Amino acid sequence: QLQLQESGPGLVKPSETLSLTCTVSGGSIKSSSYYWGWIRQPPGKGLEWIGSIYYSGRTDYNPSLKSRVTISVDTSKNQFSLKMSSVTAADTAVYYCARQLNGYGTSGYYYFDIWGQGTMGTVSS
C-alpha cells in the first residue's frame, strides 16, 4: 500500500525559506506512471495546487507561485521536496504531497489519487 508522508520544520520566519520533504513508501517514486505533487490549504480555506514533478526531474509550477517555488526529486531516497522562498503570513497553510497519474492531454497528468496526511507550515516571527 503506497503511502506518502510530509516532514519539515513547522515554523518559519517571514522572508525565510519553507522546506518540506515528502517520503514515498510502499512503492517507487521512479515510476513512469506517476507525477508527484504539492498542494496547500490555508486554515479554513480551499485547496491550491503548488506544483508537480516527474521522477526525471521535469517540473510544472503554478504561475502564481512559480517565482518562489522549487520542487526537486531524490530517487535514491524515494523522496521529493518543496522549497518556497520569501514566505509571508499568507503562506501559512497545511501542505500536502500527493500522487498524480501521468497522462494524456493538455496538462500531461491527471487527478491526485493518494495523499499524505499533511503538515502545517506556519510563518511567524
Next chain:
Amino acid sequence: DIVMTQSPDSLAVSLGERATINCKSSQSVLYRSNNKNYLAWYQQKPGQPPRLLIYWASTRESGVPDRFSGSGSGTDFTLTISSLQAEDVAVYYCQQYYSSPLTFGGGTKVEIK
C-alpha cells in the same frame, strides 16, 4: 487559468435524502481527442486530507460507496449523494486537470439537517 465555481457553498440535508453539489468551469474540460472530461471530485473530512471520490467526471474510485455519483460534461458537473449518511458530512471539492495550472473549486460543505 480555468476557474472552478461550486454551488452552493453549503447545504444541509436530512439523513437518507439526496444531496446535490454543482461545479462549473470557466471553459470546457472535455478533451475531444479521447472524449473525456478532465474533472475530479474529492471529499475532505475535518483534520483529514482530501480523498478522491470521482474522476473522469463520473468514474468512481475503488472503495467509494455507490451512493456517490458524478455527472456532467463540458463546463457543468454535478456530484450527487443519493442517500446521505452521517459519515458523509464533509467538504467536497471539484478539480480540473485539463490544463495547468490545476485548479480546485471553493468547496461545498455538507451537513445533516
